[in-house]
Structures are given as structure tokens and as C-alpha cells.
Amino acid sequence: MFGLFQKYKPMKIRNFHDNKKYGVAARNLKELLKKACKQLQVPVAGAHVCLYEDGTEVTEEYFPTVADNTELVVLSREQTWSGVMCDVGWLLSADLHADRLIEAVKDLFSDELSPKRRKILTDLLLSLEDTSERESREEDEDWFKGVDVRFKTKSAYMKYNCASRIRGYVKEVDDATKTIQKPKVRAEFMKMANCLTDMLKSAKYNGCYFDRTEKETDRFCTQEGWFTCQGSFDQDVCQSLHSINPYSNLESRIIFSSWNLDHRIEKKRTILPALLDAAQSHTCTEINLGYFYRLLFTRDNLKLVHIACHKKGAHNLLCDQKKMFKRAKCTSEPKRKAKGKRIRVV
Structure with a gap:
């Protein structure tokens, strides 16, 4: 009852x-x-x-x-x-045309309330909307939304994107000049800054790091355009396995802008102060600018990291004092006479 x-x-x-x-x-x-x-x-x-x-x-x-x-x-x-992964598994195994598969995922996503499952479906949708094989503006107009018309290919824009980030480090070196009070030291530091800039210009601001058409040794990504997070400064690999292909679609390109080129030995806290200290008692010709160039602008000291892996606290890594200055000439080398005759060494 x-x-x-x-x-x-x-x-x-x-x-x-x-x-x-x-x-x-x-x-x-x-x-x-x-x-x-x-x-x-x-x-x-x-x-x-x-x-x-x-x-x-x-x-x-x-x-x-x-x-x-x-x-x-x-x-x-x-x-x-x-659970929801049954749907995802079935969709991936089903013999559906790409457009139909995308629509099916969107249908699942439309009524989904769970944040975790929405994240899974979002990532799946991004991977399905992959147009990374298309390179030119004519082939993939959507990817180029908001990108200056002078860029005709994805690789050209990505190279410019990387170069722009690294070019910003040059400004920080120039700004450090303003903190020097002594005119003589300031002039010497400006010489160093100009030398570093010239070195970077000759390398085209290392824009090759984001360009998938460059040699494998010169880029962070695969030939298809996949970038993998290298983990925080104190880790060998990313524990979360973050990866992204900004060449694949517009949204991935925009999300990639939040990834960081992180200096293992910190730029502001360590490298620039060390260079300023060196300028107090050494001339431009005595300082190993090649070492500072590698620390500031190259993969020797730069790691590509997902924003979640970017630790903003102090890194506690120092410049190598033995590499900061050029080696003095060995005093045991035999001297030469003015006329170029060799002195006999006893």
C-alpha cells in the first residue's frame, strides 16, 4: 500500500x-x-x-x-x-566522417555539466579539429584570424612569434643600462648590450625555435608542430605531460601564447645582476659575452613550459663564475721578437 x-x-x-x-x-x-x-x-x-x-x-x-x-x-x-569514456571510446572506434565525428562530440559536450568530462571532450574536440597539415593562409583562413596579412604561412608567423618574445629580453638588457650611475661603467655596459644585440640579430632572434620547417636540432616542436612542455626549471620532464600543437587550429594557437620560455638561471634575478657586477671592474673585451648570450637568448638556458609548470619563485641557480670571463693568455707561451723570430725557450 x-x-x-x-x-x-x-x-x-x-x-x-x-x-x-x-x-x-x-x-x-x-x-x-x-x-x-x-x-x-x-x-x-x-x-x-x-x-x-x-x-x-x-x-x-x-x-x-x-x-x-x-x-x-x-x-x-x-x-x-x-562512464562517459564509453562514449568517447565508441566515437573514436566508429567509422564516422571527420565532420560527423566533430558534430557527435559537440552533441555530447552541449549537455555535459561535469568539469572533468567537459575538459576531456574539449581536448578531444581540439584534436579532431586539427588542420595542422595546412600551412598557408589560403588553405586555413580560420587559423590566421587576427594575424597580420603580411604572414602568408603558419611557420612564418610562429617564427615571428618566437622572435618577438626573445626580442623583449633585449629591451630588459637595455633597461639595465639606466640603473648604472657611473658614466664610464655605463658606456662599457652599453658596448656589451650592443654586442649581445648584434649576436642575436645575426641569429634572427632565434625565431627558429617555434618554426616547424627548421632543422630538428633548431626547433622545440616536431615536424607536425607539436610542442611538449619541458617541465619546471628544476625538473627533467613535465610531470603532467602537457603538449599542444598551435599549428592545428585557432584556439590552440591562442592557448599557446600562455606557454612560457622560462630561464632556468633567472634573467632578472641572476643573469643581468651578474653582468652588471662584471661591468663594474671589467671591460667588454674581458667578459665572455658568448656565455651571457647563451644564458639570455638560447635553449642552453631556456625551457618551454606550460603555464602550470612555470614556477615564479626564486630558482636558486647561479651563473658559472669560471665561464663569465675570457681566459687570460697562457704566460708559458714562448714570446716572439718584433721581427717575428722565435725566441729560443730554454
């Missing part, structure tokens, strides 16, 4: 591989199965119900605890469900 007064629970039901959902109200699991099987044309014998979210099987005892409007999957005897 009590069952007659049980409250109807509204639920959302769906089939094993059908994104379409239906509303059903039932007082218990038996009633739900009866209505759901009729609606979805699933054989009643052996039918069972699972939570769409994580695959938990709904029993008669568990049914009263299920929240109203919960999404349920109705399964036949031989079918199993382990």
Missing part, C-alpha cells in the same frame, strides 16, 4: 550509443525499466540501468538515493557501461 504513495522521480534516460535523451518519471527501478525499455526499444529481459557519469549500476535499493533528473543509460543484457 505504501508503494502507491511513493514519489515519482524524474530521470533522463538514453540508449547505449545514442545521444538523444528522454524524460521518464518512475516511483521505483522496476517501473523505470518498464517505461525506459518501451521508449528505447530495449529487451526487458536482462535490461539494467547505470549512471551515465561513472557507470555505477542502479539497483532497487540504490534508486531512491539517485538525484532527480540524473542521466541514466539503459543497457541490454550483454552491454556494459563504465
